[in-house]
Amino acid sequence: MMPPELHxxxxxxxxxxxxxxxxxxxxxxxxxxxxxxxxxxxGDAMAHSVLPGLVAAFLVTGSRDAGPMFLGATAAAALSxxxxxxxxxHGRVERSAAIGLVYTTMFALGVLLLELNGGANVDxxxxxxxxxxxxxxxxxAPTTWAEVLDAxxxxxxxxxxxxxxxxxxxxxxxxxxxxxxxxAVTFDAAFARSRGLLPAATSAGLMALTTLAIVLSFxxxxxxxxxxxxxxxxxxxxxxxxxxxxxxxLSVGLGxxxxxxxxxxxxxxxxxxxxxSVDASGAVAALSxxGLIVAAVGSRRGRSRPRAPRPGL
Amino acid sequence: MLDVPTASLxxxxxxxxxxxxxxxxxxxxxxxxxxxLSFQGGYNTNVVLFGTILLGISAGAVGSFAMLKGRALVAxxxxxxxxxxxxxxxxxHSALGQQERSMPLLMLGAAASGACAVVAIxxxxxxxxxxxxxxxxxxxxxxxxxxIVALSATRRVDGxxxxxxxxLIFGSTASMTRADALLMAVLAAAALGATxxxxxxxxxxxxxxxxxxxxxxxxxxxxxxxxALVGAVAMAGLQAVGMLLVAALxxxxxxxxxxxxxxxxxxxxxxxxxxxxxxxxxxxxxxxxPGAPAGPLIIVSAASTFMLSLxxxxxxxxxxxxxxxxxxxxxxxxxxxSEGQPRPRGGAS
Amino acid sequence: xILRSSEDRAPLALRSLSVAYRGVPALxxxxxxxxxxxxxxxxxxxxxxxxxxLNAAMGALRPLAGEAFFWGQPFAEARxxxxxxxxxxxxxxxxxxxxxxxVEMGSARRLDWLLPAWVRRGAANRGHRxxxxxCLEELGLGAFADRPIGQLSGGQQQRVFLARALAQQADLLxxxxxxxxxxxxxEDALFxxxxxxxxxxxxxxxxxxxxETARSRFDDAVLLSGSVVATGPATExxxxxxxxxxxxxxxxSPRQLA
Numbered sequence: 001m002m003p004p005e006l007h008x009x010x011x012x013x014x015x016x017x018x019x020x021x022x023x024x025x026x027x028x029x030x031x032x033x034x035x036x037x038x039x040x041x042x043g044d045a046m047a048h049s050v051l052p053g054l055v056a057a058f059l060v061t062g063s064r065d066a067g068p069m070f071l072g073a074t075a076a077a078a079l080s081x082x083x084x085x086x087x088x089x090h091g092r093v094e095r096s097a098a099i100g101l102v103y104t105t106m107f108a109l110g111v112l113l114l115e116l117n118g119g120a121n122v123d124x125x126x127x128x129x130x131x132x133x134x135x136x137x138x139x140x141a142p143t144t145w146a147e148v149l150d151a152x153x154x155x156x157x158x159x160x161x162x163x164x165x166x167x168x169x170x171x172x173x174x175x176x177x178x179x180x181x182x183x184a185v186t187f188d189a190a191f192a193r194s195r196g197l198l199p200a201a202t203s204a205g206l207m208a209l210t211t212l213a214i215v216l217s218f219x220x221x222x223x224x225x226x227x228x229x230x231x232x233x234x235x236x237x238x239x240x241x242x243x244x245x246x247x248x249x250l251s252v253g254l255g256x257x258x259x260x261x262x263x264x265x266x267x268x269x270x271x272x273x274x275x276x277s278v279d280a281s282g283a284v285a286a287l288s289x290x291g292l293i294v295a296a297v298g299s300r301r302g303r304s305r306p307r308a309p310r311p312g313l
Numbered sequence: 314m315l316d317v318p319t320a321s322l323x324x325x326x327x328x329x330x331x332x333x334x335x336x337x338x339x340x341x342x343x344x345x346x347x348x349x350l351s352f353q354g355g356y357n358t359n360v361v362l363f364g365t366i367l368l369g370i371s372a373g374a375v376g377s378f379a380m381l382k383g384r385a386l387v388a389x390x391x392x393x394x395x396x397x398x399x400x401x402x403x404x405x406h407s408a409l410g411q412q413e414r415s416m417p418l419l420m421l422g423a424a425a426s427g428a429c430a431v432v433a434i435x436x437x438x439x440x441x442x443x444x445x446x447x448x449x450x451x452x453x454x455x456x457x458x459x460x461i462v463a464l465s466a467t468r469r470v471d472g473x474x475x476x477x478x479x480x481l482i483f484g485s486t487a488s489m490t491r492a493d494a495l496l497m498a499v500l501a502a503a504a505l506g507a508t509x510x511x512x513x514x515x516x517x518x519x520x521x522x523x524x525x526x527x528x529x530x531x532x533x534x535x536x537x538x539x540x541a542l543v544g545a546v547a548m549a550g551l552q553a554v555g556m557l558l559v560a561a562l563x564x565x566x567x568x569x570x571x572x573x574x575x576x577x578x579x580x581x582x583x584x585x586x587x588x589x590x591x592x593x594x595x596x597x598x599x600x601x602x603p604g605a606p607a608g609p610l611i612i613v614s615a616a617s618t619f620m621l622s623l624x625x626x627x628x629x630x631x632x633x634x635x636x637x638x639x640x641x642x643x644x645x646x647x648x649x650x651s652e653g654q655p656r657p658r659g660g661a662s
Numbered sequence: 663x664i665l666r667s668s669e670d671r672a673p674l675a676l677r678s679l680s681v682a683y684r685g686v687p688a689l690x691x692x693x694x695x696x697x698x699x700x701x702x703x704x705x706x707x708x709x710x711x712x713x714x715x716l717n718a719a720m721g722a723l724r725p726l727a728g729e730a731f732f733w734g735q736p737f738a739e740a741r742x743x744x745x746x747x748x749x750x751x752x753x754x755x756x757x758x759x760x761x762x763x764x765v766e767m768g769s770a771r772r773l774d775w776l777l778p779a780w781v782r783r784g785a786a787n788r789g790h791r792x793x794x795x796x797c798l799e800e801l802g803l804g805a806f807a808d809r810p811i812g813q814l815s816g817g818q819q820q821r822v823f824l825a826r827a828l829a830q831q832a833d834l835l836x837x838x839x840x841x842x843x844x845x846x847x848x849e850d851a852l853f854x855x856x857x858x859x860x861x862x863x864x865x866x867x868x869x870x871x872x873x874e875t876a877r878s879r880f881d882d883a884v885l886l887s888g889s890v891v892a893t894g895p896a897t898e899x900x901x902x903x904x905x906x907x908x909x910x911x912x913x914x915s916p917r918q919l920a
Contacts, residue, residue, distance in 0.1 A: 040450035097385040104561030105616035108609035179778040194746035228454035242810035282461030289455020637685030645727035649678035
């Protein structure tokens, strides 16, 4: 027989833990390229702008199926990406203002859609957009060791964690496969274009993968975690290393660690301190920011860096 | 939308502005909306509406300078970070045994944590290799995460009045009391007054920081003041627009104005007008529409104004740009053709 | 027998090239040919369209009208023979990449863009790595090969970019302000290196800001001010009269030309 504590852990915590960790690692992996291009806000923008697409897909199909949700989210993300580009290019509005304007508007549209149809459904509401629905992800786990070896006991697993693990593997494979290409395109797009490397298509591919990661994360862990994990672990890793390989791996590691630790603190640590558990997605996000602050205060190496002039904020 | 049953409208009109004298809607939604738009929606509705319009005006004015200084997104970080302060202030308040919700106290908490966010962003972009954009994105998202953690902790507090706490995220004029509306109006008016008082200095700094520095203007102090003004507008808009959206109220009207003019005084005026218009339309529509929160409505109307301007503005609009491009391209092709160069054969090496 | 016109042989030939940003012309009706094996400076005031010229030639910007040919072919077909060095400020020098890795981007061939180096341990890979190291050593940066580029000085960074161009073994170098931030000693060495390339048949076209060295170091010059002010031998093109015309306030008025 399996100890009851273990069984309880498998039933209640394993799946959310896998979902949080896998999505944190995936987002940190894809976000590391955004931070390298100094486009951190773009990740923020994408994560906010998918909302109306998600809600519209949900309202049309009436279900939370990943397929239509992804289509809706991709359409919304593409729309806001194009709008941002058009505003910067033609309206001569500065980059950060254009981004801030478009994504808040898209988010407002999403909230509006959600609220106007709020009474009709309880499956998709504002709370679950922000924090996901980790608590619903339980697994009818085996009670004996013999059942662990039995494939049928895995059939009842919730789909979200498995999807997120699959996405992590696929993203990692894509990044490894295209590594020199990604490095060249991210470092020097003008040069890459002169060599025929299609920097625009490469970044569009990266953004599509990022959007997919955001959609799958939304479903499981909510938007707060998605937005924070796209930027905080890469930013932290950026302070700690000057090599691209270690930087990306460190970012993934920090993201995964924030997921594990944050979930643990929220569900096990907080009850000891406060007498009740707190929001796990929020805890992971806050922890990743804390990691950045620790790294920023701890490392003074970046101080004397020569900073290239950039269109900043 | 138009065939919403009258009964539900009536119940809404009374629900949407608490304490408002119920104004049963006769006729359709448009009629009810027109009545609120023309400030005939009852005293309390008007208080909220005027307050929100004042908020729009000062958001436009302050936002213009924030944008000229390239600090538009600081508002976003301030407002996202304010959730921690709100939730902690609430926890502290109820730990002291208070049951009543105190909006000024919540705003104080929000202001404190917003200020911390600004300091953190400044510190990160100054002392590390990370870009200001990365600093804003990380601080605003992770502090919002912390805010959600704190907010989930408030759910454990028994007996306290949590009403309106969640609404601060997305904004709602429905739960605003008259005192709340007055507080909003006073804050917004103060920010507007300070902006107008500092108008000349802010303009100098926004346009040419080096010049301003050489003239001995305290540029760093003015930066801090501008951040404080942005913060004040964000706090004022917390309840009506919500912390996730209030940044857009600072950005959208200013960006709209920028499409129409490049000079500062007209820009501030147009931005203030655009902000006021968005607030007026959004808040009044919210007052007569079932379940539609004011915040998103205000932002969507501000953004619509922007998109329309982007299309039709004379110099910077898409339409005029497209026409200009066509004209120029035709001229370029004429010049190219008149040279009469034979096209070289391709493929030879 | 078909007589080839000169434009079939010119490494770069522009035919009535016009470019606009948002409907405002940046480059108007530029026709010009680079002589094979020569060094040409593209000179002009700020906003004269110097970088625009390079970008439009490579098809990175869509021209309003006109064409650019490389040895008589469009850029897409001549790509492998052209090396481009963007302005130093166009990239983030704090990027986590070493000098050698940057230069390897130049020596990389088609398949080298896939899979990281630790996966591809083949002889071909070692070859392109050795090539890259050779180019760095040639420009005196052998000791800095494994340094992150952020630790290099401005002049060294500029040399890393040039090493990357050398690694491409191209027949035409398009350089955008290659000597910005370079001390005079390094500048001297770089000019000598470029001169040697030219004597081997390579063509160099460089956006350049210093009139003095443009006259003394380059063979030809293109003086731009929105449209072409003069082209030809550098010393003639950059006469005081021409320069005054190009740099005079309000000289850049392609709109009137349109």
